[in-house]
Amino acid sequence: METIGAPGAGLAIALENLFPPLPSEVILPLAGFTASRGNFSLFEAILWTTIGSVVGAYALYALGAWLGRDRMRRLVSRVPLIDLEDVDKVEAWFNRHGYQAVFFGRMIPLFRSLVSIPAGIERMPVGKFLLLTTAGSLIWNSIFVLAGFYLGENWHIVEQYASTFQKIVIVAVVLFLLYFIVSKVRKYRAKKRIQ
Template identity: 45%
Template structure:
């Protein structure tokens, strides 16, 4: 953690509030960079007179929006249809097409809550932007929810650093186990998904479970008649 804290302190000390925003944008895209180090130190620097606390909060929230927007567009470019096709590949073991269908139906109903609440959960606050883009959540709504959740998160941790001052690193000591716990749970879920996917694949191949096709995306087969060329129709 000291290898991360040092550069964070140097960047904020050199660039100021803009550095806070840049680091938070990077943290949103690359979760291993912890905001529980960046924001409390920004609060400490504000208490020490080196930063303006409200401006640091504004820059941090803008950084959160920029990072989340990048991941949103990654999801938008990937698209549901491409991921659905990928989920049907034999070598793709994370989840199947039926699982993807179920997940996106859930996101269609509860996506706003997921995006908002996800901003308060380490690591999740980064990856939640990708399904929002894939589901094509309206961008104004996505940005508003992100600004609200991230604004509260950023304000809370800057305030803690401001209050604790030179003991700002205590925040990281308490939050870091939570972050590691979330990552451990996600790894367990990943292993469970792979095992479950292998079993589903074997059941489909044995004829015990039918293949799944979503009405939004019906993959083309070799037996389908090729579309008539435009020149022939003319």
């Protein structure tokens, strides 16, 4: 972190948006700790990591916009167990709650990256997308950078708590996927019996 500086921390966060396995929960507190040692300012750490978050999110938004609704529907129609009716439900939900999803999604592991794609597919106004992304990312980044700044040498403690939160989110996603798959298989079997 001392070598790459605050702009490098921003680049790492931009890449974290594109490749979620890179953990922002490690990068952000480390940036805060490095700022506490005077290598760059706390303001620079928060500014650059937030810029990185917005750049990474916008790249995924652009991917969603390029993909577009029709192409996405064609791709999804080839995926087993997913009906276009499921896509319609997700689209309806996103049209009702898209702004909240983009803002709060910035503070939830996994969703932080993924929420930008449906925003692009649904052509959420770019200005609103960037504003919500900036606000949500600023809150998330500030919490972790400040924690690293004030914890100093103990900045790694943040990772333990963040890791627990991330595991809860992953378990919830896995349980939802299992429920989804089981319900789809049951529906498919019931339809076969009727035929």
